[in-house]
Amino acid sequence: MSISPDPEVLTGLENWRQLPAVHQPEWPDRESLDAVTRELKEWPPLVFAGEADGLRDKLAAASRGEAFLLQGGDCAETFAESGADAIRNRIRTILQMAAVLTYGASLPVIKMGRMAGQYAKPRSNNLETRDGVTLPAYRGDAVNGHPFTEADRVPDPRRLMTAYHHSATTINLIRAFTRGGYADLRLVHEWNRGFMSNPAYKRYEVLAGEIDRAMRFMAAAGVDFDALKSVDFYSSHEALLLDYEAAMTRIDSRTGDPYNTSAHFVWIGERTRQLDGAHVDLLSRVRNPIGVKLGPTATVDDARRLAEQLNPAGEPGRLTFITRMGAGRIRDLLPDLVQKVTAEGFPVLWVCDPMHGNTFSSQAGYKTRQFTTVLDEVRGFFEVHQALGTVPGGLHVELTGDDVTEVLGGSEEIDESALARRYETLVDPRLNHQQSLEMAFAVAEMLREN
Numbered sequence: 001m002s003i004s005p006d007p008e009v010l011t012g013l014e015n016w017r018q019l020p021a022v023h024q025p026e027w028p029d030r031e032s033l034d035a036v037t038r039e040l041k042e043w044p045p046l047v048f049a050g051e052a053d054g055l056r057d058k059l060a061a062a063s064r065g066e067a068f069l070l071q072g073g074d075c076a077e078t079f080a081e082s083g084a085d086a087i088r089n090r091i092r093t094i095l096q097m098a099a100v101l102t103y104g105a106s107l108p109v110i111k112m113g114r115m116a117g118q119y120a121k122p123r124s125n126n127l128e129t130r131d132g133v134t135l136p137a138y139r140g141d142a143v144n145g146h147p148f149t150e151a152d153r154v155p156d157p158r159r160l161m162t163a164y165h166h167s168a169t170t171i172n173l174i175r176a177f178t179r180g181g182y183a184d185l186r187l188v189h190e191w192n193r194g195f196m197s198n199p200a201y202k203r204y205e206v207l208a209g210e211i212d213r214a215m216r217f218m219a220a221a222g223v224d225f226d227a228l229k230s231v232d233f234y235s236s237h238e239a240l241l242l243d244y245e246a247a248m249t250r251i252d253s254r255t256g257d258p259y260n261t262s263a264h265f266v267w268i269g270e271r272t273r274q275l276d277g278a279h280v281d282l283l284s285r286v287r288n289p290i291g292v293k294l295g296p297t298a299t300v301d302d303a304r305r306l307a308e309q310l311n312p313a314g315e316p317g318r319l320t321f322i323t324r325m326g327a328g329r330i331r332d333l334l335p336d337l338v339q340k341v342t343a344e345g346f347p348v349l350w351v352c353d354p355m356h357g358n359t360f361s362s363q364a365g366y367k368t369r370q371f372t373t374v375l376d377e378v379r380g381f382f383e384v385h386q387a388l389g390t391v392p393g394g395l396h397v398e399l400t401g402d403d404v405t406e407v408l409g410g411s412e413e414i415d416e417s418a419l420a421r422r423y424e425t426l427v428d429p430r431l432n433h434q435q436s437l438e439m440a441f442a443v444a445e446m447l448r449e450n
């Protein structure tokens with residue numbers, strides 16, 4: 001039996017259209033946008049509401065310290081890099097990190113990709129100028145093309161449809177890999193042994209040895225590894241383009257409640273979290289678990305009012321605050337926020353994004369981050385939560401499974417001159433495969449100390 005939606009709920013889902021919405025593309029042609037959103041509404045959902053409910057329960061467990069969230073993937077997914085190899089490498093990286101973190105935390109790790117929908121970006125400037133030519137800035141493959149030509153940079157609503165289809169093929173492949181045997185813990189462990197054979201990672205030898213022994217103990221004790229071959233792997237992206245997100249918002253036939261069916265989890269970015277804005281309004285009306293990024297300007301009052309609007313029922317697992325303060329400021333800014341939000345009884349999952357507060361331009365003009373600084377923000381996050389007796393519930397990172405050179409440092413010692421070698425990101429710098437694994441070992445050690 002399917003339950004028909006409450007007419008007031010349907011009217012409410014249109015409310016965002018009356019509110020200020022920042023970082024929306026200037027689509028040149030309203031009619032073509034309307035035609036695309038009409039078409040999008042006819043296409044099937046990408047996730048099932050019941051899966052989002054299951055994820056909410058797991059995030060609730062993470063907020064109580066009974067699980068840990070690992071959310072990772074590109075800053076901006078691209079249509080060109082959504083073939084099987086690129087997706088498999090990202091999944092593999094996240095699975096490898098998750099295995100190490102599971103050991104470090106002695107907790108189940110919730111695996112979530114910034115994948116299958118992360119195609120739209122807010123930008124600092126609407127325009128980009130090169131050699132005296134000014135064009136609209138690149139806003140993600142769902143909006144316009146990266147090549148610096150007028151034809152590419154004009155926002156094209158048909159790209160929303162392409163983004164939907166790429167999201168569909170990506171989530172399909174994610175499900176196939178993670179249900180079909182690619183997530184087998186024995187396989188993942190073998191990959192991690194390969195990583196440890198590099199002498200650069202000697203400092204993690206003790207931890208790696210312990211994991212190896214734990215695996216052998218499990219085998220000897222008769223653990224059914226075949227039962228561990230299939231894992232849940234969730235999709236997520238920033239819910240930025242409201243026309244797309246609204247078209248993907250559907251009524252669950254079981255309950256009559258609205259869900260954003262473009263991903264299991266969606267978040268509101270640092271630049272679009274205005275309390276009276278369209279993004280907060282639309283996401284306040286869907287049942288998915290959702291996140292909000294909180295940067296250094298976020299006040300306790302902002303956090304309190306976001307919690308009231310986005311989670312009025314105080315449901316555990318519904319709301320995640322993803323803090324991205326910067327390594328230099330987290331120890332000053334985070335304590336007050338966490339302490340007051342906790343004292344006022346708002347159930348929140350606290351997750352650390354150590355990437356977005358630590359970006360700078362290299363001498364040659366590459367947007368980059370320093371590996372040690374990124375790790376220092378994670379360390380600060382754990383220190384603050386430990387001092388307050390609150391729960392550091394997860395990690396949100398920009399990474400790729402390929403050997404790119406975008407973030408400085410790590411044991412491979414990528415220096416400024418190496419950045420040019422393989423700088424492929426179209427927006428923010430990502431940890432490469434090795435740096436991601438190195439981060440997992442470093443964070444696993446922090447989790448153990450915690």
Ligand SMILES: O=C[C@H](O)[C@H](O)COP(=O)(O)O
Pocket residue numbers: 075121122123124125356427428
């Ligand atoms: O990913 C985050 C933002 O979209 C990105 O950092 C914006 O970058 P910009 O300052 O280059 O526009």
Ligand SMILES: C=C(OP(=O)(O)O)C(=O)O
Pocket residue numbers: 075122238268269270271293324356428
């Ligand atoms: C835009 C992003 O981050 P923030 O909203 O934290 O700036 C992002 O996650 O890529």
Ligand SMILES: [Mn+2]
Pocket residue numbers: 075076356398427428
């Ligand atoms: Mn980014």
